[in-house]
Amino acid sequence: MSRNSDRYDPGPQIAQCGAVNLGVTDIEKSLFFFRDTLGMEEVERRGNVSYLRCYQELGHHSLVLTEQAEAVVNAYSFRVKRPQDVELFYEELKRQEIEVLELPAGAEAGRGAAIRFLLPGGDHPFELYYDIDKPRAPQHMRSRLPSNSSKRRGLGVRRIDHFNIQTSPSTINQAERWVRETLGFKRREFAYLPDHPETIMASWMSVTPQVHDLAIVANRLEKTAQMHHVAFNLQDFSDALTAADVLRDLDVSYGVGPGKHGVGQAMYLYIHDPGSDHRVEIYAGGYLIFDPDWEAIEWKPADFPEGLTWYGDPIDTTTGSRGRDTTGSAGLRR
Numbered sequence: 001m002s003r004n005s006d007r008y009d010p011g012p013q014i015a016q017c018g019a020v021n022l023g024v025t026d027i028e029k030s031l032f033f034f035r036d037t038l039g040m041e042e043v044e045r046r047g048n049v050s051y052l053r054c055y056q057e058l059g060h061h062s063l064v065l066t067e068q069a070e071a072v073v074n075a076y077s078f079r080v081k082r083p084q085d086v087e088l089f090y091e092e093l094k095r096q097e098i099e100v101l102e103l104p105a106g107a108e109a110g111r112g113a114a115i116r117f118l119l120p121g122g123d124h125p126f127e128l129y130y131d132i133d134k135p136r137a138p139q140h141m142r143s144r145l146p147s148n149s150s151k152r153r154g155l156g157v158r159r160i161d162h163f164n165i166q167t168s169p170s171t172i173n174q175a176e177r178w179v180r181e182t183l184g185f186k187r188r189e190f191a192y193l194p195d196h197p198e199t200i201m202a203s204w205m206s207v208t209p210q211v212h213d214l215a216i217v218a219n220r221l222e223k224t225a226q227m228h229h230v231a232f233n234l235q236d237f238s239d240a241l242t243a244a245d246v247l248r249d250l251d252v253s254y255g256v257g258p259g260k261h262g263v264g265q266a267m268y269l270y271i272h273d274p275g276s277d278h279r280v281e282i283y284a285g286g287y288l289i290f291d292p293d294w295e296a297i298e299w300k301p302a303d304f305p306e307g308l309t310w311y312g313d314p315i316d317t318t319t320g321s322r323g324r325d326t327t328g329s330a331g332l333r334r
């Protein structure tokens with residue numbers, strides 16, 4: 001008797017956020033921030049590129065720091081569920097006449113073959129892959145807990161959590177729908193623009209029980225490819241408070257927080273990578289969704305400020321990661 005999985009093919013699916021590839025202008029400052037302060041492990045260095053992971057990540061990396069002239073985001077990558085899903089997504093993208101670049105294994109160290117394309121309606125560079133090495137940490141960093149790749153250190157970021165990206169109000173509906181219909185994300189919470197009640201202002205979407213693995217927000221400057229932030233997860237609210245205390249005493253540009261979002265109910269703290277000035281969110285807590293017929297929660301304009309900030313400092317969600325006019329995308333070819 002065959003198993004259900006032998007008879008039913010769900011098609012290609014996204015499993016999780018994989019990694020962000022950040023262009024940085026000063027890699028030593030970025031390493032001070034991500035490795036020495038947040039506590040990530042530098043798994044590999046290849047010339048001007050550094051690969052890092054958090055202490056509960058077994059895969060090769062969730063952050064790539066590429067030292068380059070401009071601090072733009074080189075790629076947001078997602079891991080797919082099965083090896084064949086890379087090819088199946090490739091075929092679907094071609095069917096939709098979306099330009100796709102095939103990246104060979106090793107284009108990012110430790111990673112198998114990938115495909116790269118620009119998000120329709122957003123121009124953000126997305127990459128999809130399945131194969132990723134799972135190297136053991138050096139002996140002196142190794143944890144005795146087999147579910148940890150290394151010992152907890154620094155501020156204890158344990159995994160990449162989500163991407164928050166922006167696109168123009170004139171294309172955000174297209175981008176948000178495409179992410180749901182082609183990549184299979186589910187809309188969990190959302191809001192429409194107050195003055196354009198059929199245009200998405202913000203949508204929080206996920207392929208996991210998290211409220212969001214990816215958020216798309218309307219950029220008030222009409223920019224199509226801005227990052228707002230990339231988030232890394234801490235275990236507890238108290239860890240976020242400790243992070244705030246430590247970071248205030250360092251030469252790190254402080255954003256806002258700690259506070260708690262109404263959307264997703266997690267604690268936030270926004271800070272800036274000193275090597276790129278990109279906004280990074282420290283994120284802890286939040287509710288999970290197991291309901292298979294979850295109905296997306298709509299935030300009405302009057303309530304939306306509480307959605308962003310249940311308590312704590314207000315957040316500017318409408319401008320790019322570096323708080324000014326920045327290029328968010330390096331384009332399809334890099």
Ligand SMILES: [Fe+2]
Nearest residue numbers: 162164231281
């Ligand atoms: Fe976030």
